[in-house]
Amino acid sequence: MEKRDRITPGEFAGKVYGTVRQIPKGRVSTYGQIALLSGYPRAARAVGNALHNNPDGDLTPCYRVVSSSGRLSEAFVFGGVNVQKDKLESDGIPVHNMRVDLKQYMWQPFTVLSKKSKRT
């Protein structure tokens, strides 16, 4: 672990990067989810800002991070949305019209599976 004692991009940002790196392949996450897992349930914006800070890039799969609607970012810095889309598809995540199926691909660290009895 490198000790970036002199440069601290913000403890928050560091956690964000770590969380983003924890996103398994073939899965995506939202800024809000990242913020929540990082310990900041309301810092979705700050997350976006942190990622826009252009992190380690290859080290931080920010392309797996999408908006709450599963939409890709338009202002993607490292190439453009098309690149992000290509990366997502490379992970096995089909992208349709700049969007992904969060219902299927949103990263869920907790086994959700709230099976409800079908009724009416």
Place this chain on the structure above:
DNA sequence: CGATTGACTGACC
């Protein structure tokens, strides 16, 4: 140190 912004989100119309 104060004000503004920004890759966001949820609510309201």
Place this chain on the structure above:
DNA sequence: AGGTCAGCCAATC
């Protein structure tokens, strides 16, 4: 279903 308003948080100017 899509567009607008307001709220939240950290980083930057």
